[in-house]
Amino acid sequence: MSVAADTKKLVARLVLGTVLMFGFGFAMVPIYNVFCEITGLNGKITRTGESEQPLVVNQDRTVKVRFISVFNEEMPWEFEPMQKVYQVNPGQMQQTAFVATNPTANNMVAQAIPSVSPSEAAQYLQKVNCFCFDRQPLDAGATAEMPMVFFIDPEIPEHLDSITLSYTLFDITDQQQVAEAKNDNNDKRSTL
Template structure:
């Protein structure tokens, strides 16, 4: 029996390590989000904005839009204009267009990024297609709005922002299911 005790301890330790690794895997996403938010990494914005702003008409900030497809994405994806000039505090809208040129339904998800990264905390999206997955039938085209506010507290030396979206094909992981029409 004394030979089994070390084996049981080893198995118990290994199972504990597996359980800790499993828990750590679930904790990675929230930890990553916290780190990105704290350090301004990857241009993550502060999320949906629910405050109100007074418009600063004395300042102009140029917001450039860079829609791109991931290597495996075949959709047409573009913004209606390459850039806009905004006054900090003003609600602004840009329309992005996506079209599925394939002969099968597809699911997609857009991942945003803001540059320069220190401006991410001052860029507030109130509506964005990046908050949800997009499902398009063959040949279907959709117009997707992005409403945003550039905060009045944006540092005065930042006069140009770039809002980039990368569109990913997630059909294999999230098969297309249309909700509504």
């Protein structure tokens, strides 16, 4: 009878739809990242690297750049910007640093995650060099200066006169050890 055949076909299509939508849920992860990259949404992604053109410094206006450090709740480090507020001319290269101390008795590794507010400003803040590009190991009890160099794109619109850049520090010692252990194993295998 044709009803049974129709039903089979329809059910197959509906099951396929279900599977595709399950995949779509996961596809939202890269879609979201690309979307954020294009729109600068959530202030997570800033431009990095050297300037493409020689910079023209705009002497007529300054932009206030404020640095904030945030701790993940389980992070015992001390972590502070050296200077909290800068008044910079758009196009002017500025160097600063954060000071980190590891007060524990263990060697640890941290990763800083930046966030820019307002998010619209993210695309005008360019980091030439930043400690957040790399993992930051710190021995027990040690203190280190973690440098960063940035400038503000001269194209920045008039209404953006204040930018806040916050860094959240995460303890990634455990993940780091797991990764190293894996690398060690691979090394051993390759030497065998």
